[in-house]
Amino acid sequence: MKKIYPDAATALDGLLFDGMTIAAGGFGLCGIPELLIAAIRDAGTKDLTVASNNAGVDGFGLGLLLETRQVRKMISSYVGENAEFMRQYLSGELELEFNPQGTLAERMRAGGAGIPGFYTATGVGTVIAEGKEVKTFNGREYILETGIIADLSIVKAWKADPSGNLVFRKTARNFNPPAATCGKTCIVEVEEIVPMGSLDPDTIHLPGIYVHRLIQGQHEKRIEQRTVRKREGV
Template sequence: MNKVYANATEALDGLLKDDMLIASGGFGLCGIPELLLNAIKDSGVKDLTFASNNAGVDGAGIGILLETKQVRKMISSYVGENAEFMRQYLSGELELEFTPQGTLAERMRAGGAGIPGFFTKTGVGTVIADGKFEKQFPTGEDSAMEDYIMEEGIFADLAIVKAWKADATGNLVFRKTARNFNLPAATCGKVCVAEVEEIVETGSLDPDMIHLPGIYVNRIIKSDAEKRIEQRTVRKREEA
């Protein structure tokens, strides 16, 4: 099976449809599959639901799909850094399922492992727990009963991720903090398309350095997207 495609449009051919759920890796502008998001925008699909930590920033990441009103719902843990995301949410134009960051990562991981639901203490006693099944477990001091809420695993129609290196079979290596949500997002999609900075010869990757086995990855493209810095902070130059 040839997993390497010439560009993002070809890699997404036959996979996109209205009303689909897409799991997207990335954190802010770190490790986002920018070329794949651009191709989704150009395809014109609409009423999308995205499971992603946030929506990038205005004009980049999932933010470009918010601007064209192609996103109906976000499953996210963070709204900041994106004025359009905040505006649409506060005006009622965009549905938002707030999910604590660790819970979101575990919901993706659970979906990838075939686990439909799990219990967590995170969100107990807050609006996060509204409408969710609650159960007590003897996990407190001296086996005291404590409250937990059930969260559902995420089973996405499509996963789009960004990696540092890949071989032709789809084995992926992520780089430093760009690993973030990319690994759990990749596993929870029925189909996973990976955008990578470098495609290397099969067999050249150290097996111990592979973060995601190629069994999870269906299609690959090489990325030449610009690496952007979300918040650039520098100190004043010291006078000699």
């Protein structure tokens, strides 16, 4: 199967539709599929449900889709770095399903593994548990969380071979592997596509069986927050 496409718009061709659910990798601005996000914005697809740890920042990452009002609902853990996200949520323009970070990662992993639900103690006794089934195991309460199965996964990796075997770069691994597995179709953008056979099998983080389409591109790699200290003696 030919998996390599020339650009993000071509890779998304025939996959986008209004009201779809998208699982997006990344954490803050680290390891986000920025090229695919921009292409989804340009396509104008609307009423999206997006499962992602957060929504980027104002003007970059998933923040682009919030600015154009293409997102109807976010399934997220953290919203603190995006003023437009907070504004839309507080004004009732955006639906938000809060998930603890570990729960969100496991919901994606479970969906990709064919597991419809699992019990976790995280969130018991909080608003996270409202409306969910509660069971007791060994004297401790657990809530039922459902696996996420998305119409489309968009992720960012460091290297890939033509069959879609992926290597992620350090912390950019974050939510990308579980997000990749839970989509009915998975598109990956990478910094480099290397020849078949050049990746050591022991270094591959995600096998190509999960990857349907692949693009290579240039990435901006913004820093979300830069913290520095004064030089000593200055």
